[in-house]
Amino acid sequence: MRHLLTGARLFTGDMLLDDHALLLNGPDILDIVPAVATVAGATRVTLPEGSLLAPGFIDTQVNGGGGVLFNDTPTAAGALAIAAAHRRFGTTALLPTVITDDLNTMMAAAEAAAEAAAVPGGGVIGVHMEGPFISPGRRGVHNENHIRRPNGVDLDRLSALPRHFGDLGRVLLTLAPEQVEDADIARLVRAGLILAGGHSAASLERTQAALRAGLRGFTHLFNAMPPIGNRAPGIALAAMAAKDAWCGLIVDGVHVHPDLLTLALAAKPRGKMMLVTDAMPPTGTDATSFTLYGNRIHRRDGRLVTDDGVLAGADIDMAQAVRNTMRLLGVDLEEALRMASLYPARFLGLDGRLGQLAAGFQADLVLLDANLHVLGTWVTGQRDGGGPV
Structure with missing residues (x-):
């Protein structure tokens, strides 16, 4: 079934277009045509005046949403519930994220995400395993009892994971470079995993060696990393300097601090910074607290904190992140939208299918009002609430 979405301004991932319409053919984008065009066999759908239709947001770090924590509910239903909660905020594709736990729980979560990724229109495109091979000294709220270095069995099990997803999704693993040997990093990359450095106190030199071995990115830059020192710049500077x-x-x-993020944006080539939420179960709810590892986490003044004031994820959604990127960092609309869609698609190697409005791409879309609040989404051509329109 073909549908012609018209009446909104379009952001293609490359440019803003006025007076154009988006032609959908089932789950895919067929074409961009002039708004006055008549397409035989297509149902015309008029979107609100002043709205903006853009590629759906892609979030590579989502611990929870809608009251669900992936660590506590490592099932396909849990992953899909998290994706459904974030869809309200423009995220049409995400990696449910399981943080440091016993490896059996983490592997169960990964296999559940693979099952969820096979559900058409579910919005799950892989899994993010954040740990357990991280620095005990930079663990944040991660459970120290499960932090360790990988052994041969771990490497065998992790190396087999991408086959569970096939072409449907990606396996992202956050690790501390000082906890994993270069040969093991290279082995995991050859197996098809995407590796990111994070929760780490690695030196500049150790991080650079890990990058040469295949490290592809960095998880929540500056957080759970030492400050940049004049004689020991460490992993944070290595991340900024890695083009x-x-x-x-x-x-x-x-x-x-927003000024530090502005500096980081200036240091990196355009296209290498992407937005993440690091969201937790309260997203999409009015909950004032939740439980992590049996401890109460409080939702206060835009923060999620333990009793001791340690940050435990973030109280933000992707549409908020886009607005904040413009307001706090002075980034223009087009670049802020790319940071939420095109750039994470490139990071995941899914930019031939997601992150743009172009012929042949999956019809994952977000409709925004003039203040960049979400009016609706489409995943594989299906609008939220069911149906194509």
């Missing part, structure tokens, strides 16, 4: 590596940014005005 080919991507960095995830939490732009909530809490995790990192």
